[in-house]
Amino acid sequence: MNSSVSALPLSTLDSANEALTLRLPSSLQLKQQLPLSHSLHQQVTAHRQAVRAILDGEDPRLLVIVGPCSIHDPQSAIEYASKLARLAEDVSSEMLLVMRAYVEKPRTTIGWKGLAYDPHLDGTDDMAAGLTLSRELMLEMIRLGLPVATELLQPMAANYFDDLLSWVAIGARTTESQIHREMASGLNMPVGFKNGTDGGAAVAVDAMRSAAHPHRHFGVDSQGHPAIVQTAGNADTHIVLRGGHQGPNYDATSVANISAELSRLKIPSRIMVDCSHANSGKDPLRQPAVFNDVLEQRLRGNHSLIGMMLESHLFEGCQPLSSSLRYGVSITDGCLGFDATERLLTDAARRVAQAER
Template identity: 85%
Template structure:
């Protein structure tokens, strides 16, 4: 997976700051280098429609977004994707399983920013190689039949992957950003806005309302030129609860309070629960407990809970970046291991079948 497009050095911005700029390929160039077949394009369109149907209550399945906190190793990511594709087929009557392919990571201060930024994990920041590798990797996942999800952090990077994605997250740190709301308003796939890091949902509901409207905003076209972007508005948004500084927000009382707020704002009550982050107290092994409590709410009739998100990798836990990384272990947030993930989703599938079987 090597890039055939090299970065082109340009002159420094000014002698004062001595900032070196490197020219990236345009998103059109990368898409032409790594195109989607007609079959894969149709597959992405079908997956997006399936997600929309769940959001709109036309499909009774649960939407499950699951996979590594971040992808740092293509080999382990593809091994995970292969396992997930087989599991997704087995539980497809009860769940639409979407693969987390997160190649950008928000940082509170500094740290590794993700595969798209630093694919060699060494601070060299080969972003041309990172963009190319990330697109190649997502395309391989699509070939396995999986819908793909990611968090869009840098708006300029979105157009390199937008044709591959069936679901997108806007993170807790960027949900309040006008730029990300404008971007979301022009995306062709459903978007989940996370509540703020304080646990409040006001910024997310504001974001959903903003993204639903058309916008004109500054941007970059597919050939890499500055442009005025005109969007149509995105009606396919929903809320993602990830807890906050004061603790979890997935319990029955929190969800009921939120549903009441959404009704007052005349926003469709479509809620996904992120079983990680503050909802699990940042303990990856608590994710199943969160998942099962939300599942019980769903089984008890709360159809506003349209899905869950899990951070999961081949093996549980996490590790710091080093010269000797353990295979299949996250280098960012801790993850649930594959065996526990598979057991959790298979058990959930059985529980979801029970009402339909009249048992």
């Protein structure tokens, strides 16, 4: 993974505010340098359809988005993906595992913004190298047989990865954004909108309704030129419950209330639960308890619950960004270790299989 498309030399200096501008390669250039082969394209298409089938109730399996809170180290990311690919095969009859490959991170104020922004972890923000490395990693995960998921935070970055993704998240901070709703309406894969940081589901419900409709909006074409983008609308959306300032919202009462609201608005009741964030009180070791509670609701017959999300890395916990990092440990939110993740998902698959007999 040593190929690179470099940023072009400094192009403008805005004397009014001293803003420096470096020109990035276009998404078309990067896709041509790191292409998705025909066979892998077919694989991605099949994975997208598998996710849609779960959303539509045609496939009874659980959809589980699982992987690091964020990817910062290529070696540990591929080691994790290799382990996950083997686990995905073991539980494939009961659940569809999708690799969480998050290369952008929203920040409340400041901080490391993700691999696509700062791949060297040193504040140099070599985004050209970050985009290249992010695409290389996603391609390698697909070669391992995994569906790939990410959160699309910066719409201009989406074009660099959109052909590789089987599922996309729109985060709690951006679900209310018109720009992200317009972007989602043109994506050719299922999209999960998270509830707002306050815990309210209304903004996510509104986002689903907006994304289902066609839009014309300002955007960038594959060659990097400003463009009018016309979208067809995306019906393959769902809500992701991640809790809020008032606490969790994965309990049966909260799920029933949100399901009823979706039904009232004639929106398909498709609910995923994020087992991290406010639902776990930001304690990664509480994720299994949340997961098992949601699984029990599903086993009792609540099929509006289509899946869960887990933050998981090779080893549990998190660490601050420094010059001496522990291998396989998150530098953003705390994660469940892989061994505990494997036990959790293997046991869940066993319980699902028993319930189906």
